[in-house]
Amino acid sequence: MNALQLAEQLVKRSEVAEGTRKIVLLVMDGVGDIRHPDNGFRTPLEVAQTPNLDRLAARSALGRIIPVDYGITPGSGPAHLGLFGYDPREVEIGRGVLEVVGMDMPLKPGDVAARANFCTVRDGVVTDRRAGRPATEVSAEKVKLLQRAVPRIDDVELVIRAGKGHRFGVVFRGPGLVGDVSDTDPHEDGEPVRKAAPGSEGARKTAEVVNAFVRQAAEALGGKEPINAVLTRGVSSRPDIPGLAERFGLRCGAIATYPMYRGLASLVGMDLLETGQSVEEEFQCCLDNWEGYDFFFIHVKPTDEAGEDGAHERKVAAIEAVDPHVPTLLEAGPEVLAVTGDHSTPCPMKLHSWHPVPLLLHSPRCGADGRLRFTEADCNVGSLGIFRAMYLFPLMLANAGLLDKYGA
Amino acid sequence: MNALQLAEQLVKRSEVAEGTRKIVLLVMDGVGDIRHPDNGFRTPLEVAQTPNLDRLAARSALGRIIPVDYGITPGSGPAHLGLFGYDPREVEIGRGVLEVVGMDMPLKPGDVAARANFCTVRDGVVTDRRAGRPATEVSAEKVKLLQRAVPRIDDVELVIRAGKGHRFGVVFRGPGLVGDVSDTDPHEDGEPVRKAAPGSEGARKTAEVVNAFVRQAAEALGGKEPINAVLTRGVSSRPDIPGLAERFGLRCGAIATYPMYRGLASLVGMDLLETGQSVEEEFQCCLDNWEGYDFFFIHVKPTDEAGEDGAHERKVAAIEAVDPHVPTLLEAGPEVLAVTGDHSTPCPMKLHSWHPVPLLLHSPRCGADGRLRFTEADCNVGSLGIFRAMYLFPLMLANAGLLDKYGA
Numbered sequence: 001m002n003a004l005q006l007a008e009q010l011v012k013r014s015e016v017a018e019g020t021r022k023i024v025l026l027v028m029d030g031v032g033d034i035r036h037p038d039n040g041f042r043t044p045l046e047v048a049q050t051p052n053l054d055r056l057a058a059r060s061a062l063g064r065i066i067p068v069d070y071g072i073t074p075g076s077g078p079a080h081l082g083l084f085g086y087d088p089r090e091v092e093i094g095r096g097v098l099e100v101v102g103m104d105m106p107l108k109p110g111d112v113a114a115r116a117n118f119c120t121v122r123d124g125v126v127t128d129r130r131a132g133r134p135a136t137e138v139s140a141e142k143v144k145l146l147q148r149a150v151p152r153i154d155d156v157e158l159v160i161r162a163g164k165g166h167r168f169g170v171v172f173r174g175p176g177l178v179g180d181v182s183d184t185d186p187h188e189d190g191e192p193v194r195k196a197a198p199g200s201e202g203a204r205k206t207a208e209v210v211n212a213f214v215r216q217a218a219e220a221l222g223g224k225e226p227i228n229a230v231l232t233r234g235v236s237s238r239p240d241i242p243g244l245a246e247r248f249g250l251r252c253g254a255i256a257t258y259p260m261y262r263g264l265a266s267l268v269g270m271d272l273l274e275t276g277q278s279v280e281e282e283f284q285c286c287l288d289n290w291e292g293y294d295f296f297f298i299h300v301k302p303t304d305e306a307g308e309d310g311a312h313e314r315k316v317a318a319i320e321a322v323d324p325h326v327p328t329l330l331e332a333g334p335e336v337l338a339v340t341g342d343h344s345t346p347c348p349m350k351l352h353s354w355h356p357v358p359l360l361l362h363s364p365r366c367g368a369d370g371r372l373r374f375t376e377a378d379c380n381v382g383s384l385g386i387f388r389a390m391y392l393f394p395l396m397l398a399n400a401g402l403l404d405k406y407g408a
Numbered sequence: 409m410n411a412l413q414l415a416e417q418l419v420k421r422s423e424v425a426e427g428t429r430k431i432v433l434l435v436m437d438g439v440g441d442i443r444h445p446d447n448g449f450r451t452p453l454e455v456a457q458t459p460n461l462d463r464l465a466a467r468s469a470l471g472r473i474i475p476v477d478y479g480i481t482p483g484s485g486p487a488h489l490g491l492f493g494y495d496p497r498e499v500e501i502g503r504g505v506l507e508v509v510g511m512d513m514p515l516k517p518g519d520v521a522a523r524a525n526f527c528t529v530r531d532g533v534v535t536d537r538r539a540g541r542p543a544t545e546v547s548a549e550k551v552k553l554l555q556r557a558v559p560r561i562d563d564v565e566l567v568i569r570a571g572k573g574h575r576f577g578v579v580f581r582g583p584g585l586v587g588d589v590s591d592t593d594p595h596e597d598g599e600p601v602r603k604a605a606p607g608s609e610g611a612r613k614t615a616e617v618v619n620a621f622v623r624q625a626a627e628a629l630g631g632k633e634p635i636n637a638v639l640t641r642g643v644s645s646r647p648d649i650p651g652l653a654e655r656f657g658l659r660c661g662a663i664a665t666y667p668m669y670r671g672l673a674s675l676v677g678m679d680l681l682e683t684g685q686s687v688e689e690e691f692q693c694c695l696d697n698w699e700g701y702d703f704f705f706i707h708v709k710p711t712d713e714a715g716e717d718g719a720h721e722r723k724v725a726a727i728e729a730v731d732p733h734v735p736t737l738l739e740a741g742p743e744v745l746a747v748t749g750d751h752s753t754p755c756p757m758k759l760h761s762w763h764p765v766p767l768l769l770h771s772p773r774c775g776a777d778g779r780l781r782f783t784e785a786d787c788n789v790g791s792l793g794i795f796r797a798m799y800l801f802p803l804m805l806a807n808a809g810l811l812d813k814y815g816a
Contacts, residue, residue, distance in 0.1 A: 001497045003477035010480070365757060367442030368449050370785065383764065383784065385794030387478060394479030398762045405760060406476055407483035407496070408506045 004085055007394040008247050010404040016249040016294060021335035021400045023250075024286065024296045025392075027083060028322060029076075029261075030304030030345025032064075032357040032376060033315070038348045044303075044315040045358060045375045052326040053339065053360065057374040061366040063384025064356035064376070065392055067343045073354045079342035080264045084297075085248075085393030086241060093267070094179055094236020100169040101263020105161050107238040112172040112179040112206055114232040118142060119166070121218070121229040124192050129185065130166045132226035142227055143168050149220030153212045170213065170232065178203040179237035184214050186231075193229060210235060243269020244295065248397065253289050255282045256299035265297055283325040287332055307345025315347055335400045336363040338392060339374070356386050363399035412493055415802035416655050418812040424657040424702060429743035429808045431658075432694065432704045433800075435491060436730060437484075437669075438712030438753025440472075440765040440784060441723070446756045452714075452723040453766060453783045460734040461747065461768065465782040469774040471792025472764035472784070473800055475751045481762045487750035488672045492705075493656075493801025494649060501675070502587055502644020508577040509671020513569050515646040520580040520587040520614055522640040526550060527574070529626070529637040532600050537593065538574045540634035550635055551576050557628035561620045578621065578640065586611040587645035592622050594639075601637060618643060651677020652703065656805065661697050663690045664707035673705055691733040695740055715753025723755055743808045744771040746800060747782070764794050771807035 015021070033043040067074040068088045077098050078088035096113035107113060118131040118139060134142075140162040147160045156174030163169060180199035186192065196210040210232055217230040244252050246269070253273045254265030262272045271293070275285035279300055286296050300322055306315035329337065337360075344355040358379040371378040380386070384395070397403050423429070441451040475482040476496045485506050486496035504521040515521060526539040526547060542550075548570040555568045564582030571577060588607035594600065604618040618640055625638040652660045654677070661681045662673030670680045679701070683693035687708055694704050708730055714723035737745065747770075752763040766787040779786040788794070792803070805811050 003480055006477060006480050006497065365442070365754075365761070367754075367763065367784075368444070369788070370443065370449070381789045383472070383788050383794075385472070385764070385788075387794075391478035394477070395762075396479075398479035398481065403479060403481060403762075405481045405483050407486040407501060408503055 003391050003394040004087070006406060007397055007403055010406060011248045011397060012402050012404055013249040016402055019251070019294055021402065022290070022294060022296070022333070023336040023396050023400050024298065024329060024334045024338070025083065025396070026298045026300070026322075026337065026339045028300045028303045028319065028339070028341050030307040030343060030352065031319065031341035032344025032346070032355050033307065034344070034346040034348060034355060036346070036348040039312050043376055044312060044319055044347065046373075046377070048316045048319040048323070050319060050323040050374060052323045053374040054372060056326060056330075056362055057360055057369075057371050057378065059368045060360045060362040061384050062369050062371055062374070062379045062382025063359045063361070064379045064386045065340060065359050065389040066356050066386065067354070067389050069388070071354050073352050074343050075352070076260055076342060077264060079389070080261065082389035083340070083342055083392060084244065084268045085390055086268070087390050091239050091241055093239055095234025096179065096236040097238055098260065098263070099234065100161075100171055101267060102260035103161050103163055103169045104259045104262065105159060105169055105171055106266065107171065108173065109238060109240060110173070110175075110177060111238045112177040112235060113238065114170045114172070114210065114235045116168050116170050116230055116232045117166045118168075118227045119229050119231050120226040121193060122225070126186055126189055126191055126193060126229070126231070128226060129189055129231065134166055134227060136162065136164055139166055139168065142221065146217050146220055146230075150213060150216045153209050153216070156209050158213065172206070172209055177206045177209070177237070179206065179235050181207045181210055181235040183233045183235070184210065184231050185233045193231065196232065196235065206235070239267065241268065245269050250294045251292065252295040252297065253293040254297045254299070255285045256297070257282065258299070258301055261299045270297060279321050280325065283329060286329065290332055303341070304345050307347050308350055310347045310350040312347045336361070336396050338396055340392070357389070359384060359392065361395060361399060365399050365401065411799050411802040412495070414814055415805055415811055418814060419656045419805060420810050420812055421657040424810055427659070427702055429810065430698070430702060430704070430741070431744040431804050431808050432706065432737060432742045432746070433491065433804065434706045434708070434730075434745065434747045436708045436711045436727065436747070436749050438715040438751060438760065439727065439749035440752025440754070440763050441715065442752070442754045442756060442763060444754070444756040447720050451784055452720060452727055452755065454781075454785070456724045456727040456731070458727060458731040458782060460731045461782040462780060464734060464738075464770055465768055465777070465779050465786065467776045468768045468770040469792050470777050470779055470782070470787045470790025471767045471769070472787045472794045473748060473767050473797040474764050474794065475762070475797050477796070479762050481760050482751050483760070484668060484750060485672060487797070488669065490797035491748070491750055491800060492652065492676045493798055494676070495798050499647050499649055501647055503642025504587065504644040505646055506668065506671070507642065508569075508579055509675060510668035511569055511571055511577045512667045512670065513567065513577055513579055514674060515579065516581065517646060517648060518581070518583075518585060519646045520585040520643060521646065522578045522580070522618065522643045524576050524578050524638055524640045525574045526576075526635045527637050527639050528634040529601060530633070534594055534597055534599055534601060534637070534639070536634060537597055537639065542574055542635060544570065544572055547574055547576065550629065554625050554628055554638075558621060558624045561617050561624070564617050566621065580614070580617055585614045585617070585645070587614065587643050589615045589618055589643040591641045591643070592618065592639050593641045601639065604640065604643065614643070647675060649676065653677050658702045659700065660703040660705065661701040662705045662707070663693045664705070665690065666707070666709055669707045678705060687729050688733065691737060694737065698740055711749070712753050715755050716758055718755045718758040720755045744769070744804050746804055748800070765797070767792060767800065769803060769807060773807050773809065
C-alpha cells in the first residue's frame, strides 16, 4: 500500500465535490537541464529571467522529481503517467495506443490500437515500406477508401484515421480483443508482409482480426503501385486504469496543444479543453474554465522542442514566456500550484533524459524554503527532496487539504 | 528485502547482548513546522534558542523523515510505528487497540480491544449515545459493576476499565478472536443498538461475544435511565507483530508520560519505565535506568500540544525546555542519539501534517554535516537526505556499530 493507494482511501470526497480548492499542475515539457561546458555551466532555468517564478520559489516548497526511476529516461507516455499519479513502471502504454491518442482518436476501455502505414508490395515482398512517401492528402484519400471498405471485421468495429504522409492509425473496437500481437511490418524492405502472431492465448482473435484487416485493406487498395498494401506495428490495448475522477473524485481539465498530451490526459479521464496554440491562450483557457474543474493540467511544449534541438537560447526564451502568466494564474486563487516538467531534455544532449526535474509546489500549507530562484540547484536543497514523480500527486492533494489523517 | 529485514538478519546479537552500546531515540512530538506568514517565516526550531542542539548538529548527520509516505498525514499510531522500525503502511493499529493502550490496559497477542461507552436506551432505541455525560466517578462505579457481572463469556475473559466520562475500554481475551467486527454504536441518536457483524468468516465468534457482552451489560445495568446500556466501536485485534527484542535482541525502555505513547511502546515490546511528568524527570528516568536497557525511547509531548493549539511561542518554549538536558544525556555516553519527531504539527495548521520531520543523528560514526543549527532548513541539506521514517531504525543500529556487513 503506497502513498497513491493511501491517498485514494483518504481523499475527502465530499470536500473535493465542493470544488472550491483548485489544483493546477503546470508542466513545462523537458524543462530540466544540466550544467555543461556547452552552456557555460548555466542551465536554461539559471539563465532565464523569471522574476515571478523566483518570487514564488521563496514562498514555496522545492524538490526534484524522478520521472520513472533512477537512470531511466522516459518517453512522454510514462513521464506524464507519473505526473498524473500512476506508477509508470506498472502501467504500460503501447506504441499503437500512444500513436492513436496522439492523432486525437478517442479510445474506450477494451480498445486495441495500431500504428499503420501504406507500403508497396510486389510479388508478395515489401519493396517500399513507405509507399514512395505519399503526400498527406493522397494518403488521406486512401484512408477514406479503407474506412469504407473495411468498416468492421465480424463483431469488431474499425476506426481508421489518416496521419502524416504514409502513416495512419487504426482502432479495433469489439469484444475479446487483447493488444498482444506481433507486427505485420517486416521492418525492412525486401521481406514479405508478416503474419500478426498472438503473444498470448487471449490475443488469438486480435491477431486474426489484424491479419484480416491487412488482407482486406490490400484487396480494397487494388494492386496498383505505389500504395497497394498496409503494415501494422505496435498493436496494443488501451491501458485498463481507473481515471482520476474515479480514484480521487476530481474533475480534471487538460490544456495542451499537442495531440499526444491531450491523448495521454484523456487516458486518465481528463476533459480536453479547447485552447489556442500560444502559451498565453493556454493560461487564458485555464481561467475561462476555472469554475468547471478541480484540477488543471497545463502543458507547455516549446521548452522540450528547444531541448530536443539543443537550442539553449530558445529554451531560455520558452521559460521566460511562461513566467509572466504565473501571477495571473495565482490571482485566480488556486489552492495548489505545482510547476515542473515531465522529464528533463538537456540541450547538450538533444534528448529526453533521466535527470530529476525541478519542482516548485505552492500552497497555503507548503512552507517556504526561502530559495531565491527556481533552478535545478535550488530544487536540490528544497524541503521536498528528490523523489519519484508519481508521489507528486498525493503531495498536491495533501497541500490542497484534501486528504484525511491516516490512522489514529 | 528492505533495510529492516536485512537489519534483522545482520544485527550482531552477541554484541547487543553485551549491552555496552546504548541507543537513545528522543522524540519531540510534532516538532516539525513550516515557515509561514503567521510566524514571520520562521519555524519554532528556527526561533528557539538551542545552543546544545546546535553544537551537536554541527557534529551530527542531519536529514528529514517522512512519517508514512509522501503527502500522508499520520495519526500518532502509524507515526510511532515508523520510528520503531515497522512499516506503518502494513501494520494497522485499530481504534479500539489505540484506545485501550491509551488507557494503560496491557494487551497480549490475540487480544481484541474495543472502545465502549454508556448510553441511554428507551424502547429499543438509543436516545442518548453518551448517557447524559456522566461524571467519571459515576461511570467508574458502573464499570466495576460490569466487570463483576460479565467477567467472561464462554471461554473469553473480559477486562473492562473506566475512561473519562461515559467512555470505557474492553479487552476480550481468549482463543479464536479476530477484531474484524462492525460497531454496535449506531453513531446517531434515535437509532436502535446495532448488532456487531463479522467482517470476515474468522470473526464470527468475536461478533457473537461482542453481542453477548452488549446484551449482558444492559441486563446488568438494569433498565433505569440514563445509564442502562452500552455501545462498542472500533473493535480490533492487537497487531500481530514481533517485538524489538525478538527482531534485534534489544532490551527497550520507554519513557513517556501519556498513556497512548506508553501503549504504543508496549505493543512493540518495550518496558514502560516509571517517570515523573516533567521533561527533566523523563531525562532523569533515562539515566536512572541506564544499565538495564539497550534502547531508550523518550517521548516529549508539549511540542505537539503547542502545535495543535497553534501556539508558536509555546512550541518554541517546549523546544527550549528540552535543549539543556541534551548535554546531561550525552555525558551518560550513548553510542547513538537520535533527535526527531513522530510527525510535524505546524502551528499555522493546528494539525498533524505530512511534512518531513527534522532529524539529528549523532554517533561516533555519523560524520559531521557541519550545519550550525538543528532546523528544518538545515536538515533539508543534511547527509541523510529525506527518507521514510522506518529506515531510521536500521540507521540507528548501524551507527551503534551493531550491524554486520551484507555480503562479502
